[in-house]
Amino acid sequence: MVNDTVSRLIADFQARKINRRQLVQGAAAAGVSATAITALIGPSATPAAAQAGGAIQLGRESEFAANFNAFKISTGGQTQVMDMIFGRLLKLDNTNTWIGDLAETWEISPDATVFTFGIRQGVTWHDGTPFTIDDVIFTYRSALTEEAGAGAAGKLRQIKGGTAFYNKETDEIEGLERVDDNTLRITLEKSNIAWLVGTAGSNSLLWIQPKHILGDVPLTDWETAEAIQKPVVGTGAYQFVEHVADSHVEFKANPNFYLGAPKTEQVFLRLAEPATQLAQLESGEIHMASRLPAREADRLSSSDVVEILYNPGNGIFQTAVHTPRVPDKRVRQAMMYGTDRQALLDAVLLGQGELVYSSVIGPDWAVPTGLNTYDYNPETAKALLAEAGWDSETTLQLTWSRGFVNVELAAPVFQQQMAEIGIKIELFPQESAAYLDSVITNPNFDLAWFGGGSYRLDPDVTSNYYLCANFTPGGGNTTHYCNEDLDALLIEGRGLADPALRAPIYQEVAAILNEDLPTLFWWSDNQIFGKNVQLQGVLPGPNQYIWWNIQDWELV
């Protein structure tokens, strides 16, 4: 009986007498779930996907720009393009663990000074030319010049002799050694285990470039060079086919990829506004969208076409306090006690995140314990303010980059909760360039609210933001907080390779930041991806570069 009803509904649906919604509702009335119906009729009408002969279509919100200059990559979209086409020495898997890419083996000395890479053999460039250690050395030497303008220059100058080479005082980089045809040894001036860790734009693990193609191009001409505008020769799983500005990048499988030919022949990376991407995900025109807003993800989770993946993020949603303006840590502690952070997280992200209490949040071995969690307590907050002699007439200005939705949701609540404990907050959203100027280039602000960062990759990421030497605009210390004890711990921590030895140091680092609060730490938001149910092989995890194993993705 049930089967009859359902078969009739399916027949009607296939004859287009009823639409999909009516079919699913009718079937539900007959006791058959939407999932079962999907299994019977296949996912929603997917005009684009069905005709595409199995091409994977990925959504992206930021333009890739025509610039595929490996040294100047700055957006997620560009990073994704580069990761598909080019290899690096190492990369991170979905659990944020290093895996070999163009280096097959690697070894780090216990004092975190010498990094030895065994270069992978038998790899060929997309044009058939063999890949060798010379390509690696060429890439590193090129990046270590002023002309290259490389984002990684700061990192690379930590290589022994790197600064002298950058300043053209010598022609050899002492710390970049070719031990033999398949061994590269990089020695740093000072030990730094986190030398390997970085955001896309500043990563010391460069995308290795083809010497036989770019070797003769002067570095000042890279930007406009054919091989940079159209990077058809790489070593990655996919080969570049074409880039249509403001539209898409097309890739085809590299049959000679060192892990074997990718499972899907053709991939498109398409640019679209976030709202458009949501529609495309629902209509089946794209198979993955990243950075979904929590509310939209919640709505889409009932869709039979879309599967939502919630992964821990690497960044921290935080409010930096310009400490010269608010020098008393009791005031900053009062702000933490005075904010109901769990309620805020539930309201802004529907709980999709994890409250954090310092900037040390990972990897797992480094997660600190026993920190003050500053549970919501307006009375404690008021007492601390009274103790600090806070003048309730003082107004603090809170700025952020206009359009950052999560801050726009959270800031008015924060403002109101601060008013309740006696701190006046003025909301001052600014256009992104003006925001950057007042927070970083010419620091002049009280409180600045932002997110992001790669804190979970290594606890040393914290040193970028809190070392005394790293004050803005030169470095990343926006709070202008300076603590010599903290400096000593951070320097000690990056000088050790063994996590077991590093863990207790970062416990202390976390305790100091948790007590002094140069920054109000709110939470680490989950990264929310939406994926078509047909797309298989995606391994979710904290790694924001979810495409790290794209060679295994396929439409089933």
Next chain:
Amino acid sequence: MGQYALRRLAISVPVLLVVTVIAFMLVNLAPGNPVDAMIDPATRAEMGPEAIEARKAALGLNDPLLVRYGKWLREILQGNFGYSAVSGQSIGEQILDRIGPTLLLMGTAIILGTLIGIPLGILSAVRQYSWLDYATTVFGFLAISTPSFFLGLAFMYFFAVHLGWLPTSGMRTLGVDESTIDLLKHMIMPVAVLTLAHTPLSMRYARSSMLEALKQDYVTTARSKGLKEKIVLVRHALRNALIPLITVIGVSLPEMLSGAVITETIFQWPGMGMLAMRAVNGRDYPLILGIILVTAALVLISNLIADLLYAVADPRIRFR
């Protein structure tokens, strides 16, 4: 008339020069620069100040404003729009690439909007205060007051997601061979949104100028001569009513090439509007200036064409 056109063209040159000065100063006075806009704060912290300074120096951003303007002007006078500060692509090429898609999208929408709007406007003038007049007026106000991003998203959800009839965005289905049918399918929604925005414009202008013409003495004369109402309307009133419409169409011409920022962005139509949007967000100075210059030139040319067409349409106008 030829002499008049030449004189107008000659005046355009200093006007364009003033436009470039103002545009150059405004663009540079806005906070930020291409290098800062490109690098996110987290990366910035790790890059170090030298790398950032090196990039600024390479783009010549550290030179004084006047020096930069001089250098830019010298290149422009030689017909060289330069290269994007962000992507390194040739600006001339980028603009040329975008003109085709924008012309297709905007041209279709403006032609459709005019073809629908003018007859509707004339009808509602001829039958003033009829139900048709009220209906078109209400429609016109609704269409012109609905923001295009809202209409665009609403169309997208209804026709692409709910019904699955049309593709959400782009110019073609990726992964299949290009075809005209496919292109037309991709055009339907953005063209509809833009046509809806354009129709009321020509409709309202047509209505008011037709009403104006119907009040003229020559219409009364024609009627009193005993001419048929149809001939009075078409030959006497309509011809004269169309003259002000030349202005409206003239104003729309530059729009055909400069694109629609919001609609193009929502529907991911790779036209001039999207290019302009990205240039401004990335503080891509040379690209912004290139687009402004092209748009300004188009406005001047369209105005000239509209003025010349007046004379063709109305023999009473003479150029001196």
